Amino acid sequence: MGLPTLMYLVSYCQHTENRGGESWPEDTFTMVRVLLQQDNCLSGWRWWRRVGLAGWMLAVVVVTRSYAGNLMSVLAVRHIQQPYQSLRHVLDDPHVTMVWQTNTSNVQYYRSVESGIYREVREAEEAGRVKHHTLMEFFNLISTMVRPGHHVLVDLDMMLLMMTAQDFSITGRCDFYTSKERFLPVMLSMIGQKDSPLVPALSKR
Numbered sequence: 001m002g003l004p005t006l007m008y009l010v011s012y013c014q015h016t017e018n019r020g021g022e023s024w025p026e027d028t029f030t031m032v033r034v035l036l037q038q039d040n041c042l043s044g045w046r047w048w049r050r051v052g053l054a055g056w057m058l059a060v061v062v063v064t065r066s067y068a069g070n071l072m073s074v075l076a077v078r079h080i081q082q083p084y085q086s087l088r089h090v091l092d093d094p095h096v097t098m099v100w101q102t103n104t105s106n107v108q109y110y111r112s113v114e115s116g117i118y119r120e121v122r123e124a125e126e127a128g129r130v131k132h133h134t135l136m137e138f139f140n141l142i143s144t145m146v147r148p149g150h151h152v153l154v155d156l157d158m159m160l161l162m163m164t165a166q167d168f169s170i171t172g173r174c175d176f177y178t179s180k181e182r183f184l185p186v187m188l189s190m191i192g193q194k195d196s197p198l199v200p201a202l203s204k205r
Helices: 002-013 024-035 047-076 087-092 105-112 117-126 135-146 157-171 198-204
Strands: 097-101 130-133 151-154
Touching: 087 117, 087 151, 097 105, 097 135, 105 117, 117 130, 130 135, 135 151, 135 157
Parallel strands: 097 130, 097 151
Antiparallel strands: none
């Protein structure tokens, strides 16, 4: 509505211009015809009205092409549901089972805490909603247990990305995703031989 109003006001200020019966509703109808990609006639229009219409046509082309491109991408890409974006989402769904790496510090941690969300993980384990497997078993579990949708893997982000990348290389499909929430700390350290002179140097750094 802004452009036809501006064109009408400019035309109204042009006292020497003969509008030929054109009015603000007609200008609006002309802009709507451009938006609907219908034909139009510009006979008798002043140069500034033609420039205004050309600018409006350019804006319409950009908007319509962008919308068409976004619509095409949405319809062409297969949608994969991502219901679990946090540990809370997993705990609130009684139909999903968590798979943790066995004998890790993270498992020992949630088994020892007395409050918070990790205590709820321990309670879920007591209710049979937590399984433990070795890291090497994870590569097979993503196809046999995670792909059907009733299990989720809980592990370090870099390990999950590596497993999903390997599955994509084998199957050519991207069926998995990682949650937006990051809740497992990465605990890395260096060790050396006892009484080695390197250990004090490493400890300082």
